[in-house]
């Protein structure tokens with residue numbers, strides 16, 4: 001099992017990629033990568049391990065090979081920097097071409113990057129993706145509904161890259177929706193979180209454009225997987241990225257199609273190599289041939305484990321509640337709070353009434369009789385970092 005990956009890791013080791021103590025200390029005694037079994041003895045690399053180190057303590061790449069530095073937002077702890085090398089840029093371009101070429105993206109397109117100013121890495125990588133495909137782009141770091149509409153009126157944007165919540169912000173304003181539908185925008189490329197099919201259909205209808213999900217993390221290099229026209233999982237290049245799916249509790253390996261925590265190992269001479277990096281992302285890997293004809297494996301993403309609620313040993317994610325709501329006529333903001341009972345908090349909206357059928361589906365999702373509450377929209381507005389599921393303080 002994983003013979004190809006072990007061979008690649010052995011070659012990387014021999015070329016000195018793991019020479020810094022940050023890696024060699026982990027590899028103590030298992031440097032020969034002789035089997036997947038011995039590989040699994042390498043301890044997981046956690047975010048807090050990275051926070052304790054500086055970028056040049058985690059790389060064999062000399063400063064002259066640096067393309068730039070990514071950083072975490074710092075919203076949940078110390079700001080952390082990652083070296084992004086010139087080699088990474090080339091590998092990144094290969095990933096981008098892999099998932100953008102089948103979508104027919106090319107030089108005749110103009111990209112609109114509507115990533116909010118606090119999502120610096122996302123904005124940069126979205127611009128780089130467009131230049132990789134030979135597209136021009138316009139950057140709008142303050143994507144208020146009005147700024148989005150003015151940008152697409154003034155620039156013949158054909159592709160929009162941002163978070164789902166940003167393109168949804170014009171929905172409900174009939175004038176903005178009309179301008180969006182009559183604009184040259186033909187495709188939405190959504191990143192920065194999960195994309196449910198319910199929200200996809202809402203966006204596609206409001207904008208009159210196709211909507212595709214992208215997936216990534218700044219520790220790898222931002223976007224690293226994307227949907228094809230089958231919209232059935234995120235294709236990625238497994239020759240560069242080894243994805244292990246492990247049980248969140250036992251840490252034992254899970255098979256294809258099973259959901260667990262994704263653990264990444266990068267397989268090229270990366271500026272910041274990942275060696276069994278525990279992502280906290282709840283993911284399944286589908287290795288079957290896709291309806292698009294591609295044999296590249298696909299990631300399916302439910303959300304971050306930290307954002308889920310553990311109910312009777314099962315993990316329930318915000319994406320699951322959103323899918324349930326959005327496919328049953330509710331399209332507003334939502335939260336869930338776990339206390340003695342689960343409270344699902346929705347915004348007060350005209351014209352929506354919870355059907356018995358939807359209430360039953362929500363109860364089934366949370367495996368209990370859920371309390372439904374309604375509050376003003378302002379109390380629920382999603383800032384993109386906010387946590388939709390919380391536990392009650394006791």
Ligand SMILES: [Zn+2]
Nearest residue numbers: 228230290292
């Ligand atoms: Zn496909």
